[in-house]
Amino acid sequence: EAQVTQNPRYLITVTGKKLTVTCSQNMNHEYMSWYRQDPGLGLRQIYYSMNVEVTDKGDVPEGYKVSRKEKRNFPLILESPSPNQTSLYFCASSIQGPRGEQYFGPGTRLTVT
């Protein structure tokens, strides 16, 4: 089944404790992206990757890192999480970049205390 998977789905952590949210897709898509969603708002893009080893900042990259060492995986790294990074995170992928149909993961709900 074609899908985007994220792990973990739920995470409660403390300020300053490094964490990684994994994202993997099995559709051989070049493009991958990370978004965050806060209550009542649409998605805001954190980082995106047009292909392997190529990443770029989205609208809200501060406090986040990404890497794209292989096509299928695009992990999101929070080196020192803070409470304002409490949010719902989505990973997405597309075969045609942002112009094509984007497939989204199920989301990761992160709480930083």
Next chain:
Amino acid sequence: DAKTTQPTSMDCAEGRAANLPCNHSTISGNEYVYWYRQIHSQGPQYIIHGLKNNETNEMASLIITEDRKSSTLILPHATLRDTAVYYCIVPMDSNYQLIWGAGTKLIIKP
């Protein structure tokens, strides 16, 4: 900021056509209009996109005005499962990434 304007919420009776409007008056000539929906807090789901001509797929129809300043997403026979937030999106000029607004919360009523 999002380049689109949508109603905050709408209701529609089950079985009727749901018509969701979107204004994108600053759209440029080569930008597509994209529609996604999000059911509760699940990952968004792609619906349809178009440039100038009307588009139809198994989920919906997209009607774009001739001046391309607005569009309407039509769900022809709405069901309760169509209750969701619907996002109308136009990409940023600079890097073609999608800018998401708050969308329209569509409630389908029995």
